[in-house]
Amino acid sequence: MPSDNNREKTNKTLKEVxxxxxxxxxxxxxxxxxxxxxxxxxxxxxxxxIALIMFALPFVNSALIKRYSQLNxxxxxxxxxxxxxxxxxxxxxxxxxxxxxxxxxxWLNKYDRNNIVGLLSFPSLDIELAIFNAATNENLxxxxxxxxxxxxxxxxxxxxxGHRARGKGVLLHNLMDAEIGSIVKxxxxxxxxxxxxxxxxxxxxxxxxxxxxxxxxxYGGKPLLSIMTCHFGKSSSRWFVIASLEDVTDxxxxxxxxxx
Numbered sequence: 001m002p003s004d005n006n007r008e009k010t011n012k013t014l015k016e017v018x019x020x021x022x023x024x025x026x027x028x029x030x031x032x033x034x035x036x037x038x039x040x041x042x043x044x045x046x047x048x049x050i051a052l053i054m055f056a057l058p059f060v061n062s063a064l065i066k067r068y069s070q071l072n073x074x075x076x077x078x079x080x081x082x083x084x085x086x087x088x089x090x091x092x093x094x095x096x097x098x099x100x101x102x103x104x105x106x107w108l109n110k111y112d113r114n115n116i117v118g119l120l121s122f123p124s125l126d127i128e129l130a131i132f133n134a135a136t137n138e139n140l141x142x143x144x145x146x147x148x149x150x151x152x153x154x155x156x157x158x159x160x161x162g163h164r165a166r167g168k169g170v171l172l173h174n175l176m177d178a179e180i181g182s183i184v185k186x187x188x189x190x191x192x193x194x195x196x197x198x199x200x201x202x203x204x205x206x207x208x209x210x211x212x213x214x215x216x217x218x219y220g221g222k223p224l225l226s227i228m229t230c231h232f233g234k235s236s237s238r239w240f241v242i243a244s245l246e247d248v249t250d251x252x253x254x255x256x257x258x259x260x
Contacts, residue, residue, distance in 0.1 A: 062165055062166045062167035062170050063167075064104075064108055065099075065104065065108070065141055065165050065170055065171065066165075066167065066169060066170045066171075068108050068109045068141065068142060069129060069141065069142050069143060069170070069171055071111075071130050071142060071143070073119050073128070073130060074253070076113075076116060076119075076130075076189070077189065078188060078189035078190045078251070080116070081116065081117055081118055081188050081189055082188065082190075084114055084115060084116055084117050084133070085117045085133065085188070087114065088149075088150075089114070089115060089133065089134055090133050090134065090146070090149040090150070091115075091133070091134035091135055091136055091145075092135060092147075092149075096135060096136075096137060096140060097137055098163075098230070099141075099163055099165055099166075104141060107137045107138045107141050108141060109142075110138040110141075111130075111132070111138050111139045111141070111142035111143070112132075112134065112136070112138065112139060115132040115133055115134040115136075115139055116130045116131065116132055116143070117131055117132065117133045117146070117188070118130075118131040118153060118186055118187060118188050118189075119131060119186065119187050119189070119256070120143070120144055120160065120184070120185070120186050120227075121184070121185045121186075121187075121256055121257055122174075122175075122178070122182075122184045122185075123183070123185075123257060123258065123259035123260075124178075124179070124182045124183070124259055125174040125175065125177060125178060125182075126169055126174060127172065127174060127175070128257065129142075129143040129144050129162065129171070129172075130142060130143035130144075131143060131144055131145070131146065131160060131186065132144070132145040132146070133145065133146050133149075133151075135147070135161070140162055140163055140171075141163070141171075143162065143171075144160045144161060144162035144171075144172065144227070145160060145161060145162065146158075146159065146160055147159040147160065147161050147211055147228070148211060153186055153187070153188055153191070153193045154191070154193045154223055154245060154248055155223050156213045156216070156223060156224075157211065157212065157213045157215050157216060157223070157224045157226055158186070158223070158224065158225050158226070159210075159211050159226040159227075159228065160225075160226070160227055160228070161227070161228040161229065162227075162228075162229055163229065163230065164176075164229040164230045164239070172227070172229040175227060175229050175239060175241055176200075176229075176239055178197055178200050178241045179197065180197055180198065180199070180200065181196060181197060182196070182197045183195070183196055183197075183246065183259070183260045184197060184225060184227070184241070184243050185256055186225060187251055187256055188251075189251050190250075190251055191248050191249065191250060191251055192247075192248070192249045192250070192251055192252070192255060192256050193225070193245065193247075193248055194245075194246045194247040194248070194249070194260065195224070195225040195243030195244060195245055195246055196243055196244055196246045197241055197242070197243045198219050198220070198242055198243060198244045199219065199240075199241075199242040200239070200240070200241045200242070201239075201240055201242075202237050202238070202239055202240075203237065203238050203239075203240060204236060204237060204238075205236055205237065205238060207238070210226060210228070210238075210240055211226070215242070219242060219244055220244055222244045222245045223244075223245040224242060224243065224244060224245070225242075225243045225245070226240055226241070226242050226243075227240065227241045227243075228240050
């Protein structure tokens with residue numbers, strides 16, 4: 001029979017073998033898991049980068065839209081605007097896409113200068129934009145567009161629309177801050193048509209009566225300027241600012257931009 005000392009040596013040897021075996025097994029598992037762990041880390045980093053890009057893109061888009069919508073309006077003469085108006089190239093407000101995260105890139109700085117028929121100035125809201133007679137995705141990233149054909153400034157219900165882009169001072173973002181009594185102006189660079197805001201309201205998308213000349217009687221019988229944009233956070237609604245004609249004067253650049 002083995003002595004107690006031999007037995008202890010044997011047990012010790014077995015323990016050492018088991019420990020070495022466990023160690024080898026653990027090392028094998030770690031070696032096998034290393035590529036998987038590395039792959040998971042890379043995936044996590046990629047997800048974080050994508051999330052940061054998605055978060056930043058709306059702000060980048062707004063900055064670009066603001067830059068490219070600040071057209072050199074002084075470059076357009078009264079003759080240019082009259083010629084564009086006579087072209088009768090009105091495009092209705094159909095198939096316009098909402099401003100998304102990536103869909104704006106193909107439209108940026110692709111507006112058609114031959115569609116510009118006037119200028120809009122809302123001094124108290126720091127809004128100054130070109131008025132197009134063709135509502136295209138490209139034009140609406142550079143200004144606002146008329147919603148009815150053959151509109152004449154200072155007559156009827158002159159209806160224009162534009163995007164409410166993210167960020168103060170971008171397109172019509174500030175429109176919901178319009179106050180009753182404030183002055184908004186449009187011009188063909190021959191005359192300045194000054195309107196005073198008489199109403200601001202939210203309507204459903206189907207409220208087509210807002211485009212009608214019949215609105216004139218509702219607001220006192222004077223010609224109207226109606227400005228429409230998307231309601232903040234509600235794609236099923238629209239926001240209208242209604243202004244009544246106050247004055248018509250000869251065009252002067254400083255008068256057009258002045259806050260009366």
